[in-house]
Amino acid sequence: MTTSTRPEYPAGGPQQGYPAASPSAAGTAAAQATDLSKVYGSGETQVVALDRISVEFRRAEFTAIMGPSGSGKSTLMHCMAGLDSVSSGSARIGDTELTGLKDKKLTQLRRDRIGFIFQAFNLLPTLNAIENITLPMDIAGRKPDQQWLDRVIQTVGLSGRLKHRPNQLSGGQQQRVAVARALAAQPEIIFGDEPTGNLDSRAGAEVLGFLRNSVRELGQTVVMVTHDPVAASYADRVVFLADGRIVDNLMDPTADAVLERMKSFDAKARTS
Template identity: 80%
Template structure:
């Protein structure tokens, strides 16, 4: 299935702009001693406990962990969707806690792409209009060459005039992926982006995300509970009880599953 998903998108791009060069090891986003606390007193919950992590440019990272481990909270804090209690979070060279709401909103719009389980497409707009909607709202014109390349990479060239109800779930999520890529953000965050898709459609979307990293120079950080989804990434960061407990390079579905089983066994004996 994984090979099939790749065959959909492999193509040459001799007439389109090359992927941007990416300095090795440069951080698209990073956190230092990031802590997130909800509630007070007896209801106090430490969702993130002094987390320090970097997400390098041009890399596909998966965040995994048991339910309640803090993986979605980490993504939301680093994407500026939730406030932090202490520590710091950065997008590129910009510290999020230093920004007032208006500038934070502008940063999310201009430098961050989002992909979620719910496709969040407007039913009255066709695929192309949904893809360019954030830029239209911001009063910016899309880079036509880049947009064409994104559309080709996610395999939507023949579906741009279709409305969401004329597209399959996998095609709708491709539109959401293209929308996130279209503005060339510094980083894309995905929260279970294939959670509402069947295995074949999910494999296709994961292949498109991986190709966006390898062919377009994009940076992707994805929260997932699925070892197969995590195997598409270059790196997996594991969380448990609000802390990073492991970091794996070049994951396979089997190695990720083994690591998760080890965490479960450790939790039962602790």
């Protein structure tokens, strides 16, 4: 079966062409790992989840991380996002080295400079959409930039649903709220861990379209872990992991190209 080279947006999704990222935003690192290793356990039970990985995630770029189960893709994202400690090497957000940061500083960095989108929507059922979107800033005692907030809401297509609570929204709409929440605080980088994993193909395509739109229209940086070649084809670049190491890199991916790369890794694993 032949898959589309670039999945179409569903009806109601963004259809217009996207301007290129500005030269000042593109090409610089929003996050960077240098010789990063993550080891769990010791002795006979030791597991090397990440093995001296070095990678940059450039500003105003959408990067997908792919690999077989157990390859280290979620571990890499968690270490880069400050959700897990590193065993050795360096993890940086912008110019800030995460290694050695005290808990308070790390919490502040995650709150103020990083956005998160996970497979579970993580919305509070007692709050409506706009209250869920602004909740992290409310907790931090910060007022949102109203002009930016309005732009984000328009970008993700939620203007008519802001007063609805999560149980009044579809799964795709709830994940759009989660995307808007991640964007609203104007983070330096957004990390997504299988953000469309709980959605049907149509709703997933909507959310991926909005993430891509946030990169093209808003200059956002997005790093997404996924197992889905179609989801990865929305990215500007795909980084492939196997056995805790980066084994390949693909620019301007198509679903077919991603699938072929994944098949080649599976074949090598079976013959090794």
